[in-house]
Amino acid sequence: MGLITYKDVPCWYRLSWLAEAPAILLRIHQDMMGIIRSIQPDAPIVKYFQKELELGDFTNDTQAEFGFNKSLVAEDENNSFITLRLTLPVSRQEIRQTCSVCRGSDKDLFGNKCESCGGSGDEHKEYRDNWQSLFAASASLTILFGQLIYSKKETSASFPQLLTIETTTHRGLHGGTLGGRYSKKLVAWLSSLGINVQIPEMIQAMKIAYEHMVTRDISGLRNQFKAVVAYKNGWLNVSCPGNACGLNPEHHGLEKETGYHWDCHNVDGPIQQLTLIAGLAALCDRATEDLNLLKRPDSK
Numbered sequence: 001m002g003l004i005t006y007k008d009v010p011c012w013y014r015l016s017w018l019a020e021a022p023a024i025l026l027r028i029h030q031d032m033m034g035i036i037r038s039i040q041p042d043a044p045i046v047k048y049f050q051k052e053l054e055l056g057d058f059t060n061d062t063q064a065e066f067g068f069n070k071s072l073v074a075e076d077e078n079n080s081f082i083t084l085r086l087t088l089p090v091s092r093q094e095i096r097q098t099c100s101v102c103r104g105s106d107k108d109l110f111g112n113k114c115e116s117c118g119g120s121g122d123e124h125k126e127y128r129d130n131w132q133s134l135f136a137a138s139a140s141l142t143i144l145f146g147q148l149i150y151s152k153k154e155t156s157a158s159f160p161q162l163l164t165i166e167t168t169t170h171r172g173l174h175g176g177t178l179g180g181r182y183s184k185k186l187v188a189w190l191s192s193l194g195i196n197v198q199i200p201e202m203i204q205a206m207k208i209a210y211e212h213m214v215t216r217d218i219s220g221l222r223n224q225f226k227a228v229v230a231y232k233n234g235w236l237n238v239s240c241p242g243n244a245c246g247l248n249p250e251h252h253g254l255e256k257e258t259g260y261h262w263d264c265h266n267v268d269g270p271i272q273q274l275t276l277i278a279g280l281a282a283l284c285d286r287a288t289e290d291l292n293l294l295k296r297p298d299s300k
Contacts, residue, residue, distance in 0.1 A: 004183035005259030008160040013148055015281035017205045022088050022212050024281050027081040031155040036062055039147055049139040067140025088274060089133035090215045138169040138270035159293045162186045162284055176273030177264055184259040189287050190234030202227035205282035206240050210275045227279060240275045242266055247276055
């Protein structure tokens with residue numbers, strides 16, 4: 001692939017955001033599907049994640065599911081693109097134990113509120129951690145993005161790649177690192193917005209994603225979500241809850257009329273990583289609409 005920072009390169013994948021799920025959509029050009037299908041369940045990277053993160057089976061059926069624990073589900077093919085949907089997992093699951101007296105009906109034998117469970121239908125509620133689903137989603141994307149970025153194949157798409165992402169996945173500090181490139185076209189669009197301009201679509205997507213995954217109210221953290229074109233030449237700063245967690249340009253001085261490489265700071269796990277990717281997906285949606293890319297015949 002040519003460097004998207006210096007020239008327009010035909011799109012090989014693009015991100016999109018689905019707030020109501022909430023889910024990250026990865027739309028991959030059909031010219032790339034042979035490369036994706038070449039990822040085998042016994043590949044060293046797959047075996048590594050299964051051992052280090054204790055993940056289950058890896059699926060590579062791009063017409064049905066992809067990744068660990070079937071993290072990405074295939075949707076209908078639209079023109080030249082196949083969509084893989086990653087519905088964001090949650091960090092903990094509620095387990096309800098049905099009341100042994102009313103059997104979950106909320107009523108006693110006389111039709112009154114069950115005194116045993118107080119009318120809830122539950123004897124008690126418990127919660128269990130669901131980190132395996134989060135690591136499965138992150139590791140699946142790490143494999144997928146890695147396979148896409150190192151391909152030498154050029155697609156027949158009539159519109160350009162807007163950004164690329166590379167991720168890592170492991171337990172512990174900086175376990176959700178990510179970086180990538182913004183294309184020349186995307187940065188030109190960011191520059192056109194002006195300086196000190198917020199991108200509300202990114203902020204809203206990150207709030208929805210984060211609150212869903214942490215399974216608790218985040219009212220006190222809402223001012224930690226930021227996405228602003230802070231300086232000239234499309235300098236984009238992005239942040240989410242954490243210790244100065246976010247995305248920034250790699251260099252202090254950005255060249256005019258080119259794209260640039262971006263990097264992360266203190267992304268310590270899959271929740272922060274997936275939150276930031278949700279923001280990038282919303283960025284792609286906004287830029288795609290503003291640049292009228294959806295009017296191209298093979299763009300959807």
